[in-house]
Amino acid sequence: MKRAMKIVCHNGSRTWSGNENMLALLAEGLRDRGHLVIISCVGGSVVEQRLRSRGFRTSRIRPRGDLDLLSAIRFGRWLRREQPDALLLTSWKRMPVGAWAGKRAGVPRIVARLGIRHTLPKSGLKRLALLRYVDRYTANSDEVRSALLESAPGLSPDRVYLVPNGVPPIPPATNDFRQELHVGPDTRLVLGAGRVEYRKGFDLLIRAFAELDQSDVRLVIAGDDSDSQNERELARSLGLEEHIHWLGHRDDFYDVLHGCDVLALSSRKDSTPGVMLEALSAGIPVVATAVNGVPGALAATEGRPTAGRIVPTEDVPALVEAIQQTLAELGQAGSRTEVARAEGIERARTRFTVARMVEEVEKVLFD
Secondary structure (H helix, E strand, C coil): CCCEEEEEEEEECCCHHHHHHHHHHHHHHHHHHCCCCECCCCCCHHHHHHHHHCEEEEECCCCCCCCCCCCCCHHHHHHHHHHHEEECCCCHHHHHHHHHHHHHHHCCCCEEEECCCCCCCCCCHHHHHHCCCCEEEEECCHHHHHHHHCCCCCCCCEEEECCCCCCCCCCCCCCCCCHHCCCCCCEEEEEECCCCCHHHHHHHHHHHHHCCCCCEEEEEEEECCCHHHHHHHHHHHHHCHHHHHEEEECCHHHHHHCCCCCCCCCCCCCCHHHHHHHHHHHCEEEECCCCCHHHHHCCCCCCECCCCCCCCCHHHHHHHHHHHHHHHCCCCCCCHHHHHHHHHHHHHCCCCHHHHHHHHHHHHHHH
């Protein structure tokens, strides 16, 4: 057991998405291992509310805009008072100024967590700060790690660690979600999950769904849909209002997941989606576009079969075909879908665990 350490995490988002969920899982894991975790975040945001509800101490003192030198100085002074052993930065836009403040405050180790592909600016103060003041980086996929290193030839690969996302074991369903939708066992439910925004490609999923036979298939969209006007209008224009269920954010998401037949992720740009790993853990077949960590999570490797179907980004016909094939093979012993289902469960159990993620990040922070 390592000695208890003190870590400050920073997150600059006003909304809750996969990055914030991974931060919460990581923070809980570090706390369970005896470390003190304090989180700097946006005051009054859903991020602050949910972290506090999980028992974390939060602070509204944080670095703001790149030109807001006063907030950076204030953040540095706060860090100097707190005297953490490490600072974990999880928001790309605030990493340069956050790292500068941390180094100015004398924080022994500054670590930046990358969840999606980022490249360092070609020149300027931001590039200088990221190279000089960030001691180590963690990347959740090979694609994210490679993109960072390619943009910074002077950055030693030894400073960039591959730490895959992790998800907890998915508990059994507590309620029959299908009853809520008034659908029977013969109706197939295709699930799209995540915050409804352009980069998540829900418009592509809706267009793909329009090409399916809707007589016994429904599309379920779960996640923050406060900015879904364009996607809803698209669904109306395609005559799909009666075939799409917009759920918004759900606290009982695992019940929703268990009630669906396939998870379809149509992202244009994404991380290693946590919801994809949750689906693997729950034994829900996955169709996903080839963004960032998806190939590493789903593709065949080392003599092992695929754990899901991967399609090119923004390729609606390929998405349609993959969903159709997955639905057609459900329950067929030995089919590609059923083999992938079993492989996904195994990968979630061995490769994408919270315990493994926490242990590896702990080493990066404190070793």
